Amino acid sequence: EETSEAHNPIAIAETGTQTDLLWDISLRARIDQAMEVGEIYCVYQPKIDLKSKSLAGVEALVRWHDPSRGFISPMHFIQQCEKAGRMEHLTRYVLQSACSAGQLLHSRGRKITMAINISATLLGDMRIVSVVRTVLDATSFDPKFLVLEITETARITDYAAAGSVLEELRTIGVKISMDDFGVGAASFEAFYELPFDELKIDRLFVSNMAQNPKARAIVASVAAMGHEARITVVAEGLENPQDIGLLEAIGCQQVQGFAFSRPISLTNLLEYNEAGMPRPVARMV
Ligand code: C2E
Ligand code: MG
Ligand code: MG
Ligand code: MG
DSSP states (O other), rough: OOGGGGGTTTTTTSSSSHHHHHHHHHHHHHHHHHEEEEEEEEEEEEETTTTTOOOEEEEEEEEEEETTTEEHHHHHHHHEEEEEEEEHHHHHHHHHHHHHHHHHHHTTTTTOOEEEEEEEOOOSTTTHHHHHHHHHHHOOGGGGGEEEEEEEEGGGOHHHHHHHHHHHHHHHHEEEEEETTTTTTTTTTHHHSSSOOOEEOOOOHHHHTTOOHHHHHHHHHHHHHHHTTTTTEEEEOOOOGGGGGHHHOOOOOOEHHHHHHOBBHHHHHHHHHHOOOOTTOOOOO
């Protein structure tokens, strides 16, 4: 095995365009192996029912812990994964982990939803439908409890094609969620054109509600819109516990954020009490 740092593209990749490129290339090459050995895994962030303050479900968020380099940001390696053409593979892996975890929770009487992120780039054809079907069959997880959060709606160029993929997914029984609503191209147009069951208001607005009347107005109007359109509305990225009351006054179904819990390991999640309340001691990941 090569140990010399000078010959290791990962070790020299701290600065500069060329070394960044080497780092990204080595990252891309290592994605598959990282999944095989478990360096890539899921953590789970609670989605809290705002009325009852109980656990409604969790969102699986992917992590990569490289033994020599530490944590690699999901934003970064997901982008590399797209470039390497391994997005479908990563999604299958995350889906498999998340549905197994969900099935385990259900077998212990914890009937909560399991959400996973699906990049909009996978909505171009029907392959994702068979991936979801296969994983649901393999894990026996109840499709009604699976939520697919569509990220990077910006990448959807053909609403008709994406719409038929999403409709096909819905016939399986899974729920479709629109992630990061209000920023980028997670737009009213996308909301209007595509069959969503849930809408997640982006953290930008939720985290600034208390100080900024415009942010507050946006959260309130999106919550009202969701109510009118009969879809679940989730506020994401609520950090300050003092803002919980504000959100209750506005009224949306679910809330997610550091105010309630950071993403936690499956082990931690299994230790939650019967009421499903996040523990303040939840380990930071
Ligand atoms: P997202 O789906 O919108 O997930 C929410 C992100 O916000 C997560 O970051 C979460 O840790 C963070 N977050 C949650 N609550 C708070 C809060 O109160 N304050 C702050 N500051 N942050 C909060 P994370 O895990 O780094 O993920 C970033 C993005 O990467 C996700 O955004 C999602 O778009 C993408 N992602 C993560 N896992 C996957 C995956 O398995 N597949 C795909 N396609 N994308 C994924
Ligand atoms: Mg998400
Ligand atoms: Mg989001
Ligand atoms: Mg986001």
